[in-house]
Amino acid sequence: MSRKFFVGGNWKCNGTIEEVKKIVTTLNEAEVPSEDDVEVVVSPPFVFLPVVKTILRSDFSVAAQNCWARKGGAFTGEVSADMLINLGIPWVILGHSERRLLLNESNEFVGDKVSYALAQGLKVIACVGETLEQRESGSTMAVVAAQTKAIAERVSNWSNIVLAYEPVWAIGTGKVATPSQAQEVHFNLRKWLQDNAGAEVALSTRIIYGGSVNGANCRELAAQPDVDGFLVGGASLKPEFIDIIKSATVKKSA
Numbered sequence: 001m002s003r004k005f006f007v008g009g010n011w012k013c014n015g016t017i018e019e020v021k022k023i024v025t026t027l028n029e030a031e032v033p034s035e036d037d038v039e040v041v042v043s044p045p046f047v048f049l050p051v052v053k054t055i056l057r058s059d060f061s062v063a064a065q066n067c068w069a070r071k072g073g074a075f076t077g078e079v080s081a082d083m084l085i086n087l088g089i090p091w092v093i094l095g096h097s098e099r100r101l102l103l104n105e106s107n108e109f110v111g112d113k114v115s116y117a118l119a120q121g122l123k124v125i126a127c128v129g130e131t132l133e134q135r136e137s138g139s140t141m142a143v144v145a146a147q148t149k150a151i152a153e154r155v156s157n158w159s160n161i162v163l164a165y166e167p168v169w170a171i172g173t174g175k176v177a178t179p180s181q182a183q184e185v186h187f188n189l190r191k192w193l194q195d196n197a198g199a200e201v202a203l204s205t206r207i208i209y210g211g212s213v214n215g216a217n218c219r220e221l222a223a224q225p226d227v228d229g230f231l232v233g234g235a236s237l238k239p240e241f242i243d244i245i246k247s248a249t250v251k252k253s254a
C-alpha cells in the first residue's frame, strides 16, 4: 500500500517565540522512524512559520494553518497561497472546524481555498468533521460527504491532498473517537472517494484522524486499516508528539 503514515501537528494560536524554539529543539533531538515510513508536518501560527522552517530538522516540514481563497490584493489580514509558496512553505491546513464554525467558512469557500492553494503548488490538509449534534442526529456521513464534495467538485487531482477527519466533539475535549468510530467514518470517506473520485484516489489518498489524539491512544487508532495518520492539536505542543510520530511503526508491523 502506498499511503505513507502522516502525522501533522496543528499548533493553532499558541506559543511565544521562545516556546516555539523549545518545541522545535525537542523535535530536532527526537529519534523517530525514517521519513520513508512517516511524514511529519508541523503547523505553527503564520508569524512563526519562517523561523520554524529555518530551524526545523530537514526530514520534517511545515504547514500554514490557513490561506486566502484567491490571489492576494486588497484583503486586509489575509495571507495568500502565493506568499506561502514564495516563502517555501509546502503545506497548508484548510477547512479546520475552528474556522468553519467560528469564522463561518462555508463548504464552498473551503473548496475554493483548496482549489486555489493546490493550483499554486501547495499541498493541502483538508479538514472535515461533524458536530456532536450532527452525530447524535445520525447525519455524520452526510455532513462529511457534503464537506468533501465541495472539495471534489473543484479539484481533479487528489495527489497533494491529505483528508483529515476531525469530529468537532473530539477536538480539545479529551473525548477521543473510539478506534471503531474513527475507522467507520474513514472507511465511509474512502468509499465516498471511490464512488466520486475513482478507485485510484480512494486507494492512495491519506485519511488522517484528529481530535484528542495523545501518546496513550494513538497506537490503537493507528492500527485501524483506514486510519493513515493523525492531525494533532494539544499534544503536538508537548514531547508526547514524538510518541504519536512513533505510532507509524504500528502500520509497518501490520
Ligand SMILES: O=C(CO)COP(=O)(O)O
Pocket (backbone or CB within 6 Å): 010, 096, 166, 170, 171, 172, 173, 174, 210, 211, 212, 213, 231, 232, 233, 234, 235
Ligand atoms: O483540531 C485538532 C487538530 O487540528 C485536534 O485538536 P486536539 O488534538 O487538541 O483535540
